[in-house]
Amino acid sequence: xxxxxxxxxxxxxxxxxxxxxxxxxxxxxxxxxxxxxxxxxxxxxxxxxxxxxxxxxxxxxxxxxxxxxxxxxxxxxxxxxxxxxxxxxxxxxxxxxxxxxxxxxxxxxxxxxxxxxxxxxxxxxxxxxxxxxxxxxxxxxxxxxxxxxxxxxxxxxxxxxxxxxxxxxxxxxxxxxxxxxxxxxxxxxxxxxxxxxxxxxxxxxxxxxxxxxxxxxxxxxxxxxxxxxxxxxxxxxxxxxxxxxxxxxxxxxxxxxxxxxxxxxxxxxxxxxxxxxxxxxxxxxxxxxxxxxxxxxxxxxxxxxxxxxxxxxxxxxxxxxxxxxxxxxxx
Numbered sequence: 653x654x655x656x657x658x659x660x661x662x663x664x665x666x667x668x669x670x671x672x673x674x675x676x677x678x679x680x681x682x683x684x685x686x687x688x689x690x691x692x693x694x695x696x697x698x699x700x701x702x703x704x705x706x707x708x709x710x711x712x713x714x715x716x717x718x719x720x721x722x723x724x725x726x727x728x729x730x731x732x733x734x735x736x737x738x739x740x741x742x743x744x745x746x747x748x749x750x751x752x753x754x755x756x757x758x759x760x761x762x763x764x765x766x767x768x769x770x771x772x773x774x775x776x777x778x779x780x781x782x783x784x785x786x787x788x789x790x791x792x793x794x795x796x797x798x799x800x801x802x803x804x805x806x807x808x809x810x811x812x813x814x815x816x817x818x819x820x821x822x823x824x825x826x827x828x829x830x831x832x833x834x835x836x837x838x839x840x841x842x843x844x845x846x847x848x849x850x851x852x853x854x855x856x857x858x859x860x861x862x863x864x865x866x867x868x869x870x871x872x873x874x875x876x877x878x879x880x881x882x883x884x885x886x887x888x889x890x891x892x893x894x895x896x897x898x899x900x901x902x903x904x905x906x907x908x909x910x911x912x913x914x915x916x917x918x919x920x921x922x923x924x925x926x927x928x929x930x931x932x933x934x935x936x937x938x939x940x941x942x943x944x945x946x947x948x949x950x951x952x953x954x955x956x957x958x959x960x961x962x963x964x965x966x967x968x969x970x971x972x973x974x975x976x977x978x979x980x981x982x983x
Contacts, residue, residue, distance in 0.1 A: 669718055669719070669745055669746060670714055670715060670716045670717065670718070670745070670746070671691055671714070671715040671717060671719060671726070671739075671745045671746070671748070672712070672713065672714045672715075672745070672746045672747060672748065673689075673712070673713060673726075673746070673747060673748030673749060673750055674707075674710070674711045674712050674713075674747075674748075674749055674750070675687045675689065675707040675711045675712075675713065675728060675730070675750045675751075675752055676711060676749055676750070676751055676752070677711075677730075677752055677753065677754065678751050678752070678753050678791060678847070679753045679754040679791045679792055680754070682711075683707075683710050683711025683712070684707060684711050684730060684752055685707055685708060685709045685710070685711060686706060686707060686730075687706065687707045687711075687713075687728050687729065687730040687750075687752055688704060688705075688706055688728065688729040688730075689704060689705055689706070689707060689713045689715065689726055689727075689728045689750065690703075690704035690726065690727045690728070690729075691703050691704065691715045691717055691719075691724060691725075691726060692724060692725045692726070692727055693721075693722060693723075693724055693725075694722055694723045694724065694725055695722050699725065699727075702715075702717050702724075703715050703716070703717045719739055719745045721741065722741065723738060723739065723740050723741060724738075724739040725737070725738055725739065726738075726739065726748070726750060728750050728752055730752040730753075731752070731753075731754055731755040731793075731795075732755050732795050732797070732844075733752075733753070733755050733793045733795050733844045733846065734844075735750065735751065735752050735753075735846070736820070736822075736823055737750050753791065753792055753793045753846060753847055754791075754792050754793070755792060755793040755794070755795040755844065756792045756793070756794060756795070757794075757795070757796040757798075757799075758794065759794050759801075759845075760788070760790040760791075760792045760794055761788050761789045761790025761791075761792075761847070762786050762787070762788035762790065762794045762801075762845045762850075763786065763787060763788075763873065763875065764784055764785065764786055764872045764873065764874045764875060765785050765786070765787040765849075765874075765875045765876065766783070766784075766785040766874070766875065766876050766878070767782070767783070767784050767785075767870065767872060767874040767876065767877045767878070768782065768783045768877075768878045768879075768880060769781070769782050769868070769877075769878070769879050769880065770782075770783075770880040770881075770882070770903070771866075771879070771880070771881060771882075771885070771887065771915075771917055772882055772885075772921060773860050773862065773885065773917045773921075774920065774921060776859065776860070776861065777857050777858065777859055777860055778857070778858055778859075778860035778866070778917070779855065779856075779857050780810075780855070780856055780857070780858065781853070781854070781855050782804060782852075782853070782854040782855075783851065783852065783853050783854075784802055784804070784851070784852040784854075784872065785849060785850075785851055786801075786802075786845045786849065786850040786851075786852070787849055788845050788846060788847045788848060788849075788850065789847070790847060791847060792847070793844050793845065793846045793847065794844065794845040795844040795845075796842075797842050799833075799840060800831065800833075800840025800841050800842045800843075801840075801841060801842070801843060801844065801845050802840070802841040802843070802845075802852050802872070803833065803838055803839070803840050803841075803871050803872060804838070804839055804841070804854060804871060804872070805837055805838055805839075805868060805869040805870070805871050806837060806838075806839050806854075806856055807837055807858055807867070807868070808837060809858035809859050810856040810857060810858050812832065812839075813856060813857075814830055814839065814854055814855065814856040815827075815854070815855045815856070816828045816829075816830050816841055816852065816853070816854050817852070817853045818841065818843040818850065818851070818852050818853075819850065819851040819852075819853075820843075820844075820846055820848075820850055821846055821847070821848030821849055821850060822848070825851075825853065828841050828842065828843040828852070829841070829842050835871075837869075838871055860917075862917070862918050862919075863916050863917070863918050864916065865914055865915070865916055866914070866915050866916070866917070867912070867913070867914050868912065868913050868915075869911065869912045869913075870908070870910075870911045870912065870913075871911075876907070877907070877908040878895070878905055878906065878907055878908065879892065879905075879906045879908055879913065879915065880903050880904070880905050880906075881903065881904045881906075881917065882901070882903050882921045882922075883901060883902035883903060883904075883921065883922045883923070883924050884919050884920050884921045884922030885904075885917055885918070885919045885920075885921055886904075886917065886918045886919045887904065887906065887915055887916075887917050888915065888916050888917075888918075889906075889913055889914055889915035889916065890910075890913075890914065891908060891909045891910040891913065892906040892907065892908060892909070892913075892915075893906060893907035893908075893909060894906055895907050900924060901924045902924045902925065903924075
């Protein structure tokens with residue numbers, strides 16, 4: 653009788669659900685053996701490792717842990733690169749597919765599709781915010797811990813101090829390490845550029861007086877480079893294409909036609925005008941939702957400009973060329 657009651661009690665308990673799945677190498681199209689898959693819990697204390705396993709010869713893995721409560725994260729390490737797979741609360745935890753790629757020290761299909769610089773002068777200094785969007789349409793991840801992937805110019809006045817956040821495809825911004833290269837005023841970021849779209853956000857501060865000449869360089873091979881002045885700031889220089897004013901923030905946007913720039917900035921940054929309530933429904937996509945407010949007011953301006961550029965930059969063009977193609981956004 654006791655054994656029978658024990659059996660009934662066990663049968664009434666919910667079935668234990670392990671985390672299972674298959675690691676697929678998208679470079680080869682085959683299951684990937686030997687990848688380390690770690691189950692993590694996301695909480696107030698950050699990322700907490702629960703357990704991990706390696707994929708077998710068929711790419712399959714099993715982590716004998718039950719997923720309950722807060723969101724969980726699978727972090728899969730393969731060929732020197734870590735890939736993230738979110739497990740939201742209540743979502744399936746079995747028969748998951750985790751994608752990985754072979755990695756290479758060569759860029760392969762990775763290139764800078766957009767490079768934006770936002771200048772905010774004031775109070776005897778200037779904050780420079782740069783955003784690089786890498787598009788990788790290849791089948792390998794570009795990973796070069798020795799030399800870094802992104803290289804960027806930072807003038808001596810910044811004293812080598814920069815805050816860098818990198819966002820992998822489908823991921824969240826995380827801090828990325830920066831090192832000085834052998835080239836003067838050129839720095840490198842160690843962060844893998846996976847297939848898809850990777851974003852780098854860089855912020856540094858330099859001394860600056862109103863109307864001074866400010867020199868900069870573009871050390872990446874960009875498809876498009878844009879200089880942006882906030883509302884209230886006038887930007888002047890050579891080799892610039894005036895692309896107009898972003899409607900919501902009133903930030904002025906210029907295309908750069910060279911690998912270096914020499915500009916002067918004057919004026920005082922002003923808050924953008926509040927949108928009219930009767931225009932709220934017709935103002936188009938909500939850019940604030942597309943580019944989250946994660947880097948403060950300066951980053952918000954840059955994010956809004958980036959959102960407009962990505963969604964339909966051709967509307968800002970003041971050139972009469974009818975053959976120029978529209979750029980399409982990713983979000």
